[in-house]
Amino acid sequence: MCNDGRRVLPCPFCGGPAKVHKQFDGFRKVRGYYISCNKKGCPIFASTRVKSDKAAVIDEWNARISPSVSTLKYITELREEIKDLKAKLSKP
């Protein structure tokens, strides 16, 4: 899906298509935009907050933590835990 030349990435949880929604005020004037997963049965029902700036909402939705970064962080945490356990076990 393209919006203002920006591509909206699929849902990070189920891979389903994401949709840009308009939120209206009481006078049918657009108050802001938000993006949510548009796939029925999405296990997370991911959604952004409403913002008046459509481009900012798209950037927010598209922001992802790289799997490699999160995996490296997890490995680092595990290494620290192993180090702590080894230190505890080596104490008399």
Ligand SMILES: [Zn+2]
């Ligand atoms: Zn989804």
